[in-house]
Amino acid sequence: MKRFLQLFFCSAVIVAVSAYVIKPAESYQYNFQNPALTIEQRVNDLVSRLTLQEKVGQMLNAAPAVERLGIPAYNWWNETLHGVARTPFKVTVFPQAIGMAATFDVNALHQMAEYSADEGRAVYNESIKQNHRGIYLGLTYWTPNINIFRDPRWGRGQETYGEDPYLTASLGKSFVTGLQGNDPVYLKAAACAKHYAIHSGPEPTRHEFNTDVSNHDLWETYLPAFHDLIVESKVAGVMCAYNAFRGEPCCGSGILLNDILRKQWNFTGYLTSDCGGIDDFYQKHKTHADAEAAAADAVLHGTDVECGNVTFLSLTKAVEHGKITEQQIDVSLKRLFTIRFRLGMFDPPGKDKYAHIGANMLETPEHKAHALKMARQSVVLLKNQNNTLPLSKTLKRVAVIGPNADNPISVLGNYNGMPSEISTPYKAIKAKLGNSADVYYDQAINYTSSSYTRNVDxxxxxxxxxxxxxxxxxxxxxxxxxxxxxxxxxxxxxxxxxxxxxxxxxxxxxxxxxxxxxxxxxxxxxxxxxxxxxxxxxxxxxxxxxxxxxxxxxxxxxxxxxxxxxxxxxxxxxxxxxxxxxxxxxxxxxxxxIKSDLNAIVQSVKNADAVVFVGGISPQLEGEEMRVNLPGFNGGDRTSIDLPKVQTDLLKALQNTGKPVVFVMMTGSAIAIPWEAEHTPAIINAWYGGQSAGTAIADVLFGDYNPAGRLPVTFYKSDKDLPDFNSYSMENRTYRYFKGAPLYGFGYGLSYSTFKYDGLNVPVVSRTGKTIPVSVKVTNTGKMAGDEVVQLYLTHLGLGYTAPIRSLKGFKRIYLKKGESRMVTFNLTPKELAVVDDRGNIIKAPGKLRISVGGSQPDTQTRASHKTVERVVAIKG
The missing domain is CATH 2.60.120.260 (Galactose-binding domain-like)
Structure with missing residues (x-):
């Protein structure tokens, strides 16, 4: 049988290879059709055959067909933030990006990106069969969003990997390599790093605001993730931001695009505007006289694709008027067609190994299982007083209430696809307890008010x-x-x-x-x-x-x-x-x-053995440029990070019943919950967990999964902790520069187990430019097996210029059985040991360096559950 299978698979490979035979060069009408030539040769040939008008048309996101040359239409705009988005097909929906960041698991994110690329290829291939080539069907995905989540009020922060440059870069690189594949020639799909750069709200003014930051903040905080994705992961695309930087729109910035992106980083991929961004040059920023000037300047600064509008059509007039040459336009065309050729769009199916991926790759059991895995991994246990959790499965009556208890919209986040099945907390808890318990559901309130709408389905x-x-x-x-x-x-x-x-x-x-x-x-x-x-x-x-x-x-x-x-x-x-x-x-x-009756709600839970309140906020309230104007929210952003008062009032009433109360919080950003942190016995943060969010929450609540998610953002105590939203200075922002005491710090998260750190091994002395090896023993000292996220932070002591209080420079998520120990190693490279001075120079600084390793940041808040070990190393010049 084994021999038969070997012969079968060998035969299959021979058939697949023999199905593709390169024809003689003379059999192709045009050289660009000949796959035997290099991509560069084919691109040069294709571009040389286009008229100026045809070239300009190819620089719109909805590029039309050039029928006389057999070039099909193509739409560059597609999304796969946490699974393929906005497609007419049913697809797997993973946790929102901020939730995936909470996993601190680069391998899981890499696998998620591979699965998303498989499903994206399936959508593309099936659409091409039916000659559908519209928006959200292509292979150029405008993901990941690697902006730094500097302020929790930004509604699109949910799309990012959090507030830390190192974590963002690590996860972003993993996503890009997973999505694009490892073929030396072909891209499985094309990723795009956005929004370049210095972009993170406010949403209502994003088309017109101008920002400036110090060179230190620019190179220490806002650019590192972009550098790593471009230089190390070879991301195929970059999207420039709406806002201006130092007086120039980002899509026409000499500093960001010409100097840094193209010259310093040698980026050879394509650059797209954000949608409508070129119009902003002359309509919002008022830096350009008209569409013609805006289009020419954007292209001269390296912007190759215009999304959403047709300002680029004025490039033909710009050529006539001498504002740009056709040869300069050709530079953009060659970048664009290079990407399309690398995606196999001009090759016979037998040559492109990804062209065979079909609809059977949508929502596979493996993809669904991974969505559940990442949803579980993302859950952060914030508080567990007196071991309130896990709940017993022998409970007879459980009240599951709140605006997110049975809301399928919230679990999907934004920029999402639609799966065949969605698990909400209420449905999952009911399924887990089965007929042995009465699981009672009541929406009870809306997010911000006591009035709500009961669905009539x-x-x-x-x-x-x-x-x-x-x-x-x-x-x-x-x-x-x-x-x-x-x-x-x-x-x-x-x-x-x-x-x-x-x-x-x-x-x-x-x-x-x-x-x-x-x-x-x-x-x-x-x-x-x-x-x-x-x-x-x-x-x-x-x-x-x-x-x-x-x-x-x-x-x-x-x-x-x-x-x-x-x-x-x-x-x-x-x-x-x-x-x-x-x-x-x-x-x-x-x-x-419905108008809520607080007394009636309290009476309804008096016979419950436990109350699970599922609240927080929702992508219906926070997101991109939204029509939301409710207390605490404005245009997609938040005007306050406080949990809406109506939810705190309800939690107080529930707490007064004397029943065990668990607060399950869904959010895409940090929420200030000072009363809940002090009085509610158990709190978990579940983000927007994707299609399997409910199952993951139920698994954590009832002890079938030991939580190990960690916060990728700082949870502050109140709005008073926040600087001006419009300021992009990093002073007193994020854990790296915040001088106050957070409610829950970056990297924080509890477990049903406890972990011990000892045996830290670090050299006492090292030299600049040398790698420093670090090892530590981690032991699960609790009663339950589970994951631990080992985190390494650096603090440079005695520098004479601005520096972070501490910076994450290493992390590993590991699984340990009860009583098991493992040695965990890190190698701090010269890049990770470097610092950024006040002029923005990246230097290898001698001096004293504190290395801290533990389950969270080395602060007093987490010492009880995450023992931190530290060592000071002398770095000699």
Missing amino acids: MGEMGSIDGQKGFKAEYWQNSTLSGKPDVTRMETAINYIWRDGTFVVGQVSQKNFSARWTTNFTAGSNDDITFELTGNKPYRLIIDGEERTLSGEPDGFGPKTYTLKASKGKTYGIALEYRQTEGRATFAFKSGVA
Whole structure:
């Protein structure tokens, strides 16, 4: 049998290789089609055949086809922040980036990126088969976001790997190498480091603000991760930021782009603007007279692709007016086509080893298992007074309450895809305890107020033709006329259809229409509000009558209609949608307005054996340039880091019941919880944990997984700890420069076990330019096996210029059985030992160096659970 399998696999390889045969050069119409030539030769040939107008068209994110040369259309814009995002396919959704940072596991992140590349290739290959080449279907992913999360108020900080340059660089490099693959010629997918550089809010002014930082902060904090991804990991792309730096828009910055990126770092990949960023040159920053000047200057500074707008089309006039030459435009074209050739887009399938990846690679068991693994790894245990956790599985009644207890939107974060299944905390706890316990759920409150909307799920409560849900009908016309091209049952209506994508089956995004119908029987006398969101035209029809919708005047905001329902009455619900061009979005939901009764909530949990409150915030409140203006939030950012008062009030009431209370916090950023830290017996931070978030939380709560996540950001005590949000100075920011006492420090996290550090071995004396070996013995002294995150920090003593209080320069996540010991080693290279002086020079400084190794930072807050060992080394010049 073994011999048979060997022969079978050998034969398969021979067949695969023999299927691709290089044809004679004369059989190709153009040299760029010949895979026997080098990529450089092919790119030069292709670019030489394009007209100026064709060249300029290729510099837009939606690059059109050049049919006369057989060059297909391509859209550069795609996302895979924590799994392939915004695709019409069902995909695996891993924890949000900030949650993956909390794992402190470069190997797990590398594997996640490999799996994301597999799923991205599957989406691309399947789309090409159907000649769909629109947005979110390509192989150039504008990820990772390696901006430094300098201020917890920034709503997009959830997309980053936290506040520390070393952790960010380590994880970013791991992501890039996992996504791009290890082939010497071909890219599995193309990563893109963003947003270059010095960019981290505020969101409402991101298109117009100008920032400046000291050279020390520039080279010590804001540039190291970009350097490492570009120089060491060879990231394929870079995205320049919206804001200006020292008076120049980042996409036209001589310092950032010409001097540092291209000359010092020798970056040869492609550079894309952020979406709409070139328009900002003359519309927001007012640094350029018009579109022509903006486009020419951006390209002269190395920006190759314009996303979101068509300012680059003015490049043809810029050439005519002598502001730029066609040869200078060719430089950008060659970079762009080099990437496309490296992605195998002009080669026969047999030559590109990634072209065979198909739809069977979407949501594989291995991918789902890894999403669960990383969700578990990301959970940070912040407090566990009197061993409140883990909870016993013999509990008979558990109350699971709060705005995130059963909210599938929150667990997915932003820049996400959609999986086939989503696990919420309530559903996972209910599944874990099964029929042995009564698991009670109540949303109880909204995030910021005591009023909320109880979902009335028409997909679950409605039915038609004997089946639950909506009958969905799709036509390849905009008039809902004739026989539907596709008819199927659906349980939810929440769609984003992009240019060039398909809606369902062979129904394409442009010029289509749809109708969803169901019958709903009201279970009570309620005022049910129906909410429709998307671009018009759409209609709501109840019992054959179109209902007038109210809401925001523009075409995208939510529109509502309130039905006074009568208990027992059945209503025929129909939704109609028409689309002729542009991006199409449509979502529908319904619910009943509820005013919370605090006393009723307290009474409802009095018989519970334990109360799990799942709160925090949500990607519905924090994120990119959002329409949110609620107490504590503004435009995607936060105006306060305090946990909303309504949640603290509810936690106080729950605490007064005398029941064991566990606070499960979901967030993409640091939340100030001083009352909870003092009074709530158990607190875990679960971030936005992806499709398996609920299962991971339940596993930690009931002891099936020993938590070992660590904070990648500082949790401050209050807003008073924060400098001005608009200031990019690092003074008193992040653990590296913060002079106060945090609520929970960077690198902090508890375990159900305890760990002992001893036997630190470090040379007493070393010399500049030499590597310093460090080793330490770590022992699991607790009663439960689990992971420990070993962290190494450096403090340079007695420097005569600005320096961090301490800096992370090494970490390893290890697994130890009960009673097991392991020697953990680090090698501090000259790069890690170097410091940045006040002028921004990276130097090898002699002097005294404190090396600290432990399970967290070497501060008094964590000594009880994470013993830190330290040694001072003399560095001789």
